[in-house]
Amino acid sequence: MTAATLPRPEVFSTEAAGPERVKAWEAHNAAQLIALSCDVPCNAEFEAAEVNLELTKAHLARVSGSKHKVIRTRDLIESDPAHAYAVYATLRGNATLEYSGHTRVLHPGQVMVCDADLPIARGFAHGLEELAIRVPKELIHTTTGLDLLAEPLIFDARADGHARALMHMLGTALDAGIPVPPDEQGLIELVSVLAAGPRTSSALRHRVAARTYIAQRLHDPSLSAAGVAAAVGLSERTLSRVFAASGMSVPQQILGRRLDVAYALLRARPELTTAAAAARCGFWSYGYFSQTFQRRFGVTAGEVRRLAHGSSV
Template sequence: MALVSFSTAGLPAAQRVALWEDHNTSALIGLRCRMLGETSFDGTELNLQLDRMHLARVRGNAHVVERPAEVIRRSPADAIAVYLAVAGEAFFYHEDGVLTLRPGQALVCDADRPFMRGFSRGLEELAIKVPRATFREITGLDELRAPLVRDFARGDASARTLARLVDRAVRPDGGEPIDEETVLHLLAGMTGRSAADPGRVHLANARAFIEDHLSDPGLNAARVAAGIAISERHLSRAFAAAGASLPRYVLVRRLERARAVLLAEERVTVAEAAARCGFGSTKYFAQTFRAHFGFRASDLRRASDPRRASDLRRPSDLRRAGDLRRA
C-alpha cells in the first residue's frame, strides 16, 4: 500500500492547527492540538494504512496534544497506540501520573483513555495504531490499564526490532514492505505477553541484531543469541524453520551490503567494501562474491553504466535470502 503524506507547509498559518487535527482524526487518532507560544504550527506526517494496523512517521515543532474525554466520545479510536520517540523529549500526562519519553524509548497506551502529550523541543516519532480487536487477539488483553514504556535503543530486543521495521516502512524516500504478523508478535512481547509464534520473534530479533553488527568479523551464533537474550538452540531452530542456517544468512547479507556499497560509492575499493562488511580476507570475499552473484566484485567498478551494473544477475540463493528476510 502507498504512503500518504500530509504537511502544513504552504497552508495558511491560522488554519494549520485545525487542518492538522482534521488529518489526524481521519488518518490516525483524533487529538486536540495547541501551540507553545506564538509560533505557527509546522508539521508533516507520513501515513501507511495496512490490513491490521496503521503506521505513521510524525514530525513537528513545539506543541501540545490532548485527547480528553470529550474528544474520545466524539472520535473513539477503539485501539492501542504505540509511540516510538526518534528525536525530541516528550511528556505524557495520564490518569495516574506523568511519564517522560526520551529518544530511543517506546510508549504503549490505550488510545481511549484520556491523555496529554507535550513536545517542548519539537518531535520526530513513529506511531502505530492497532485496533483493539487485533490487540486482544495477540495479547488476550481488552485494554491497557496503565501506559508502558520500553527502551528500543538498548534494552528491549522486541521493541528495537519493531522500531527498525516501522522505520523502514515509513521513510520519506519510500518504504520497505513490512510483515504485519511479525510486528504484532513483537508488540505482544513488549506488553509482557508470550508471542503465539516465538520463533518468528526470535528470527526477527536475530535479523535486526545481525544488520547492526555486519561489520564485525567476529559475528557468530553465540554473539547473536547473547545479543537478543535467547539460547543458541532456539536461535538455530528459528533459522532452520525459515529454511536457512545463521552462518549462511550472515554471509549473504554481507555480500548484499558489499554489493550495495560498491554500487553507491564510486571511490570505495573492493578491499575497503569487504572490510566494511565484516570480511577479514579480501581473497575470500572475492571468491564468495563471484560464486554468489555470478560476476566479480571488480566488475561493478568496470561497468561503464552503473545502472547496467545494478542489473547484473542475481542467483536463486540470493532470492531465497530475500525471502528469509521477509519471513
Template sequence: MKLWQAHNSETLMGLHCRALTDARFDGATVNVELARTLFSRVHANTAHVIERRPELITRQPEDAVVLFFVLAGEAFYYSSDGVRILRRGQFVVCDCDRPFMRGFSRHFQELSLKIHRHALFDQTGLMRIQAPRFAEFGGHQNPLANRLVDLIDAATHTDGPRLPDEDTLVRLVERLLGDDDGVDAPRHLAAARRYVEDHLNDPSLSAQKVASAVGISPRHLSRVFASVGTSVPQHVLDRRLTTATAMLRRPEAASMTIAEIAKRCGFTSITHFSRSFSQRFGERASDVRRRATQQRALASSTVSVHRRDMFVDSAIAAESRHNGAIADRS
C-alpha cells in the same frame, strides 16, 4: 494548527491540538497503513500539545492501542495515572480510548505504531491497556522494541520505504507486551481468585466468565493460572472442595445431606463431588462429617466432666472450710 489537527484526527485518532506559541506551525508526518496496523513518522519544529479528550473518545472511538517511540526532543505524557517526561530512547504504550494529553518540545521527532484491538486481543489476550506503560529502547537494551523501531523506520522512509510483514509486527508487539506479564499477572490472578471466591456456589462458573470479569481473554487467563502451576477449572474445583470440607465440619452440617452441601458449593453432580472429594482427601465426605460430629461430642463430654470435677472440688473445699470454722469455735 487546524490543518495539523485535522490531519492527525483523520490518520491517527481524534485529537485536539494547540500550539504553545503564536509562530506558524511547522511539522510533517509520514503514515503507512496496513490491514491491522498503522505506523507513522512525525517531526515538529513547533512546541505544541495534543489531547485525547473524553468527548472525542465517545464521538470517535479508535478501539486500538498505540506505541510512541521518541527519537529526538522531549515530550510529556499526562493521564489520570500521572505525568511522565519522555526523551530520546524512551517509549510509551497506551490505550487510544483512555483520555491523555501529550506535550512536545521544539525539534521533536518520533515513530508510532497503532494496532487494532482485535489483533492485540487475538495475540495477547489483552482487551485493553489499563494504564500507560513506559520503557526504553536503543543500544543493547530491549531488543524487541529496537526491532519494532527498525521496521517502522524502514517503512516510513520517503526514500525507498520497505514495508514489513504485518504478522511479524503483531508478534513483536505481543512479545513486547508479554514482557510485562510479570507485572500484570499478579493483578489478574488476584482479581480472578476474588471473582471465583465470590461465585463458588454458581454452577455455571467458567473460565469464560472469570476472564470476562477480569478483562482478559480465556487463553490469557489460562496462562496466568499456568504461571502458578494450576488451571482455572482446577482452581475452582480445589476451592469448592476446600469450602465443602469446612462446611462438613460445622455443627449445622449434621442436619444436611451430602448432596445439599455439594450443591451449596457449586457442584451439580453428587457423583462428581464424591469422586473428586475422595481423590483429593483420601476419604469420603460423610467420614469427615462423622468424625467432626464425634470430636464435638467428645469435646462436649470432656467439658462436662471437667465442670463436674470443678463442682465436686468446690463442694469439698466448702465443706472443709465449714468444718474448720466449727473446730475453731470449739
C-alpha cells in the same frame, strides 16, 4: 494474474494549509491515526509533517512538528473511539506525558505503548520527531489474550530488544530513501509482546525473536531455518511448530521478506540491475529469484525496475 504491489508511504504537511494549519493537522490525524486536540502556544507558528503508511490492519507514521501539545480528551474518545493501541517511539525532542494525574518525560530512544481510548496528553516543548503505530485492540487480544492496558507502558530501546526491533522495523518502513513495508504480522506480534509483557506465551516470544533475527540477516545467502533455530535456542522441529501456528514456515518467512525487500529496492533504485538487487537480498540463484519474484508479484523484477526508471526520469 493480477499484479501485487507493496504499499507506499504518503506525505502530509501543514505547509499548504496557511492559517488553518492546526485544524488541518487535527483533521489529518483523525482520519489517518487517532483524533487529537492540538494546542499551540500563543503567537507561535505551527508546522508539522507526517509520513503515513497504511497496511492491511495497522497504520504507521513518522511525525515531525514544531512546539505544541496534543490531547486525547474524554469527549474525543466518546465521539471518535479508536478501538486501538497506540505506540509512540521518540526520535528527537523530549515528550512530556500526562495521564491519570501522573507526569512522565519521554526521551529519544524510548517507546510508549498505550490504550488510545484512555485520556492522555503529550507536550513537545521543543518540537518532536517520532514514529507512531495504531494497531486494533482485537488483534492484540487475539494474539495475547490482553483485555486491558490500564496505563501507558514505557520501554527504553537501548535496553529492551523488542522495543529496539520495533523502532528499527518502523524506521525501515518509513525510510525516505528505500522504504520497505514491514512484515505486518511480525509488527503486530512485536507490539503484542510489548503490551502483554510476561503474559506473552513462550511460543510467541520465540517467533518474534526468530522474525527479528531473520530481518537482520536477509542479505546473507546462508540464512536457513537451522541457523535461525540455533540462534533463538530451539530445535529446528520446535521452531517449525512455532511458525506453523502463524500459518507460515521459516523458509517461507525468509523468502517472503527477501522478495519484499527486493521489490522495494528496485522501485527506489531502478539504476540497479535485477541481478544486483537479488544479490543484495541474499538470493544465491538469479533464476530462482526471477521465478519466485514473478510468482509473488505477478510481474517480473525487470518490469518493476523499468516502470520505476520511467517514473524517475
